[in-house]
Amino acid sequence: MIQFSLKCDHDHRFDSWFKSARAFDALAKAGHIQCVVCGSGNVTKAIMAPRVSTASSTDKDDPAVNPRVSALTRPRTEFEKKLTALRNEIEANSDYVGNDFVKEARAMSAGDVPERSIYGEARLDQARSLMEEGIKVIPLPFIPKQSTQ
Known part of the structure; x- marks a missing residue:
């Protein structure tokens, strides 16, 4: 799975998860990606900073060590x-x-x-x-x- 920061032609920004970069490209080409705010189908990848994990592979699924585990399901904005x-x-x-x-x-x-x-x-x-x-x-x-x- 990969998370992309996305933006629409009205400059609404949001994140979404995809199976792969190729899956994003196929969905975008088929017109299956829409802005979560306005519904625009003109959505592209936004510039995003890479995430670097410092947790060991045994700790990556532990919410106490890796706060992003539980953050994936917790709403962030209003x-x-x-x-x-x-x-x-x-x-x-x-x-x-x-x-x-x-x-x-x-x-x-x-x-x-x-x-x-x-x-x-x-x-x-x-x-x-x-x-x-x-x-x-x-x-x-x-x-x-x-x-x-």
């Missing part, structure tokens, strides 16, 4: 705290339908299944199609935990 709260609220009160999101949204709209709060995966063109059909959807500013495990 925005990140609010985003974490939003994520927790959605995941606690909605059903995750994964790749069936579009199918489930259409079925609810048609009255084929009972309405409920759902969230899941959809491509941009699929989300636009739902909106054009009058089905209310909104992109979430995070990747659901189920799709990252």
Whole structure:
């Protein structure tokens, strides 16, 4: 895993983790990286300082020795705290339908299944199609935990 500092064309700056530098390049080329603040798809790597670890390899996973271990999951800014709260609220009160999101949204709209709060995966063109059909959807500013495990 590698962490990149990123910025959008509106100069919003944020960090994100990627499997590799090649994975970042592939996702960026495919248009799958968006600004967490404004949603812009024009995101590039920002200049960042390298991190040098002084902990031994046996200590690297120990939060007492390496404070970055626990810091990876702890929100740092007020925005990140609010985003974490939003994520927790959605995941606690909605059903995750994964790749069936579009199918489930259409079925609810048609009255084929009972309405409920759902969230899941959809491509941009699929989300636009739902909106054009009058089905209310909104992109979430995070990747659901189920799709990252």
